Amino acid sequence: xxxxxxxxxxxxxxxxxxxxxxxxxxxxxxxxxxxxxxxxxxxxxxxxxxxxxxxxxxxxxxxxxxxxxxxxxxxxxxxxxxxxxxxxxxxxxxxxxxxxxxxxxxxxxxxxxxxxxxxxxxxxxxxxxxxxxxxxxxxxxxxxxxxxxxxxxxxxxxxxxxxxxxxxxxxxxxxxxxxxxxxxxxxxxxxxxxxxxxxxxxxxxxxxxxxxxxxxxxxxxxxxxxxxxxxxxxxxxxxxxxxxxxxxxxxxxxxxxxxxxxxxxxxxxxxxxxxxxxxxxxxxxxxxxxxxxxxxxxxxxxxxxxxxxxxxxxxx
Amino acid sequence: xxxxxxxxxxxxxxxxxxxxxxxxxxxxxxxxxxxxxxxxxxxxxxxxxxxxxxxxxxxxxxxxxxxxxxxxxxxxxxxxxxxxxxxxxxxxxxxxxxxxxxxxxxxxxxxxxxxxxxxxxxxxxxxxxxxxxxxxxxxxxxxxxxxxxxxxxxxxxxxxxxxxxxxxxxxxxxxxxxxxxxxxxxxxxxxxxxxxxxxxxxxxxxxxxxxxxxxxxxxxxxxxxxxxxxxxxxxxxxxxxxxxxxxxxxxxxxxxxxxxxxxxxxxxxxxxxxxxxxxxxxxxxxxxxxxxxxxxxxxxxxxxxxxxxxxxxxxxxxxxxxxxxxxxxxxxxxxxxxxxxxxxxxxxxxxxxxxxxxxxxxxxxxxxxxxxxxxxxxxxxxxxxxxxxxxxxxxxxxxxxxxxxxxxxxxxxxxxxxxxxxxxxxxxxxxxxxxxxxxxxxxxxxxxxxxxxxxxxxxxxxxxxxxxxxxxxxxxxxxxxxxxxxxxxxx
Numbered sequence: 001x002x003x004x005x006x007x008x009x010x011x012x013x014x015x016x017x018x019x020x021x022x023x024x025x026x027x028x029x030x031x032x033x034x035x036x037x038x039x040x041x042x043x044x045x046x047x048x049x050x051x052x053x054x055x056x057x058x059x060x061x062x063x064x065x066x067x068x069x070x071x072x073x074x075x076x077x078x079x080x081x082x083x084x085x086x087x088x089x090x091x092x093x094x095x096x097x098x099x100x101x102x103x104x105x106x107x108x109x110x111x112x113x114x115x116x117x118x119x120x121x122x123x124x125x126x127x128x129x130x131x132x133x134x135x136x137x138x139x140x141x142x143x144x145x146x147x148x149x150x151x152x153x154x155x156x157x158x159x160x161x162x163x164x165x166x167x168x169x170x171x172x173x174x175x176x177x178x179x180x181x182x183x184x185x186x187x188x189x190x191x192x193x194x195x196x197x198x199x200x201x202x203x204x205x206x207x208x209x210x211x212x213x214x215x216x217x218x219x220x221x222x223x224x225x226x227x228x229x230x231x232x233x234x235x236x237x238x239x240x241x242x243x244x245x246x247x248x249x250x251x252x253x254x255x256x257x258x259x260x261x262x263x264x265x266x267x268x269x270x271x272x273x274x275x276x277x278x279x280x281x282x283x284x285x286x287x288x289x290x291x292x293x294x295x296x297x298x299x300x301x302x303x304x305x306x307x308x309x310x311x312x313x314x315x316x
Numbered sequence: 317x318x319x320x321x322x323x324x325x326x327x328x329x330x331x332x333x334x335x336x337x338x339x340x341x342x343x344x345x346x347x348x349x350x351x352x353x354x355x356x357x358x359x360x361x362x363x364x365x366x367x368x369x370x371x372x373x374x375x376x377x378x379x380x381x382x383x384x385x386x387x388x389x390x391x392x393x394x395x396x397x398x399x400x401x402x403x404x405x406x407x408x409x410x411x412x413x414x415x416x417x418x419x420x421x422x423x424x425x426x427x428x429x430x431x432x433x434x435x436x437x438x439x440x441x442x443x444x445x446x447x448x449x450x451x452x453x454x455x456x457x458x459x460x461x462x463x464x465x466x467x468x469x470x471x472x473x474x475x476x477x478x479x480x481x482x483x484x485x486x487x488x489x490x491x492x493x494x495x496x497x498x499x500x501x502x503x504x505x506x507x508x509x510x511x512x513x514x515x516x517x518x519x520x521x522x523x524x525x526x527x528x529x530x531x532x533x534x535x536x537x538x539x540x541x542x543x544x545x546x547x548x549x550x551x552x553x554x555x556x557x558x559x560x561x562x563x564x565x566x567x568x569x570x571x572x573x574x575x576x577x578x579x580x581x582x583x584x585x586x587x588x589x590x591x592x593x594x595x596x597x598x599x600x601x602x603x604x605x606x607x608x609x610x611x612x613x614x615x616x617x618x619x620x621x622x623x624x625x626x627x628x629x630x631x632x633x634x635x636x637x638x639x640x641x642x643x644x645x646x647x648x649x650x651x652x653x654x655x656x657x658x659x660x661x662x663x664x665x666x667x668x669x670x671x672x673x674x675x676x677x678x679x680x681x682x683x684x685x686x687x688x689x690x691x692x693x694x695x696x697x698x699x700x701x702x703x704x705x706x707x708x709x710x711x712x713x714x715x716x717x718x719x720x721x722x723x724x725x726x727x728x729x730x731x732x733x734x735x736x737x738x739x740x741x742x743x744x745x746x747x748x749x750x751x752x753x754x755x756x757x758x759x760x761x762x763x764x765x766x767x768x769x770x771x772x773x774x775x776x777x778x779x780x781x782x783x784x785x786x787x788x789x790x791x792x793x794x795x796x797x798x799x800x801x802x803x804x805x806x807x
Contacts (some may be wrong), residue, residue, distance in 0.1 A: 256331070
């Protein structure tokens with residue numbers, strides 16, 4: 001229902017809000033499917049950060065969509081055909097939750113039974129993501145870095161405009177005293193929670209992706225209420241930009257270190273004398289790498305959009 | 317150290333990309349990128365050598381055995397393409413040093429090289445991996461970085477083109493991941509060779525059939541098969557010239573590789589035969605694509621768009637070779653993959669050199685340039701001759717093998733159509749020649765000079781490669797044949 005409403009509406013502000021709700025609903029769906037980590041990510045990224053980024057964009061563009069006469073009948077046909085094929089594909093699917101479905105028969109038993117001995121951490125999801133399929137996670141981190149590079153290269157604002165604009169344009173929410181006070185109280189809690197999610201990923205749901213996003217959300221909240229100039233005193237744009245690269249380098253660097261110590265790329269066993277300790281150290285470091293890149297990219301994205309808004313106002 | 321070659325091939329550019337942000341000085345970043353790409357090229361030479369003499373190489377990432385962990389596996393097919401992608405990338409990067417200084421603002425140069433290396437990482441990662449999901453991850457890296465590379469220039473139209481490509485590319489990627497998900501659901505594995513072993517048991521199921529369907533449509537979007545090519549002409553025309561040269565030579569080729577890998581190494585040719593009339597579909601779409609795109613190329617006013625449409629037509633030939641479903645046909649496809657990459661890299665780099673001097677890709681601005689920039693223009697003409705398929709060029713070799721394969725199958729009407737389509741290529745190449753050599757220049761511009769050496773040398777390396785591999789076909793035909801044999805041998 002939410003999805004249909006999104007496609008029919010022309011008020012972009014409502015669309016953004018509804019997509020946030022849509023993400024939250026899908027997160028509940030994932031939770032229902034026992035995919036706690038995925039639900040966590042969807043809630044923090046889909047409902048949290050992307051809504052914020054959409055809102056930042058909305059400051060730059062008009063709120064209402066232009067009326068268009070274009071009637072996409074062909075597209076509708078394609079969509080219906082795709083949907084039909086998807087449903088057709090589900091006809092022979094194993095039933096949901098069936099114990100002898102192929103997914104539970106082949107690779108999964110080893111993950112469930114042996115990961116405690118081989119990797120030594122209770123959260124199987126983390127041991128698959130960070131160790132068994134750690135290279136995929138490196139790839140995903142690189143995807144986020146790539147997206148960051150894309151936005152960085154397209155939304156450049158020169159340093160001179162920045163300095164001039166900063167003096168002239170104050171923070172938007174100077175007068176929202178209640179918001180400012182509450183946010184000040186929340187901020188340390190948010191940041192500490194992010195660190196908890198980061199380092200507790202071995203035991204419960206969580207890990208670098210979620211922690212990075214939560215951390216970034218804290219910083220973004222602060223920026224929205226207290227203005228860019230104040231945030232920039234603590235967090236320099238240049239530093240954050242380099243941190244996006246640093247996280248990837250940390251992750252891949254762990255892999256290289258494994259190679260230098262005689263193992264394969266990302267074979268954490270060789271990092272310490274005891275393979276399980278090696279796995280612990282390796283996972284800790286690569287998750288930190290993921291967290292740093294994700295947080296830095298999210299903050300950079302928000303900064304870039306905000307600069308655009310500031311520049312826009314300044315030019316008016 | 318050589319045991320680590322399969323992974324070093326990919327992680328050297330992977331590490332280099334974020335390092336660029338720490339170097340920050342555009343000139344040094346540029347040289348650094350060349351060195352990185354050249355290292356990848358040398359490694360790929362070593363890999364191909366080893367694969368041909370010693371057989372398939374396998375590398376277990378994280379030290380986990382194959383279906384549990386991710387595996388890299390280099391055989392003749394991807395060894396051959398790794399060589400192509402890293403080689404072309406290195407040559408293009410040499411020309412990039414001067415070319416982007418005119419087409420990009422100074423402060424974007426570092427980001428350009430970062431995105432370029434990321435794109436290279438993505439393409440090499442797709443080629444090297446033996447894991448269906450890992451392939452998707454690297455596909456996303458290469459796709460996201462190509463959107464950036466297209467939009468990064470000063471031409472505002474590139475933004476819309478890139479956005480269009482982003483939407484189409486994301487749909488393609490989503491379809492591919494749906495395919496991978498459905499296959500995982502039916503087999504419980506993601507490793508390609510493990511999938512190939514476990515899929516026959518569930519061949520009959522509707523889920524596998526729809527996985528295959530989603531997969532084919534997704535990849536065909538990525539490789540711009542007619543009629544899913546709509547994103548390509550604008551993206552190639554408005555992107556910076558270096559981006560066009562790099563993407564035209566590599567990215568669609570890698571998508572074709574993915575198609576071949578899935579059809580032959582995962583699903584198996586028997587499954588394809590019994591499930592979908594894929595050969596007929598490819599035959600029809602390939603041929604229509606060749607004709608529609610070639611005719612569209614004739615009417616283009618922008619030379620980049622002209623050759624972009626020609627690229628769509630060339631993809632038609634590549635798909636036609638697949639449609640034959642014989643070893644000879646596959647050899648022709650693999651040959652044309654390699655040869656077309658050489659032609660288009662040479663042509664688009666030469667166009668880049670012209671843009672560097674006159675700042676325009678409009679065909680009418682090319683009037684009389686034959687005298688002003690003789691070497692650059694000769695390179696465009698040589699590339700054009702190769703596109704037509706004139707003897708002594710690579711284009712001739714691949715068309716020859718394609719026609720032989722068609723005749724061998726008994727499809728002589730198709731062979732005739734292929735020859736007729738070459739005549740259309742004569743028309744659009746002739747239009748370019750006419751503007752370059754036979755039209756008097758409209759504006760007297762004395763300051764137009766020949767392109768700088770730093771661009772002429774890479775262009776002419778590619779042109780000479782076009783001629784060299786058109787005469788000495790031992791490497792290209794040899795490896796294509798071996799790869800085609802092993803793909804048919806597996807099944």
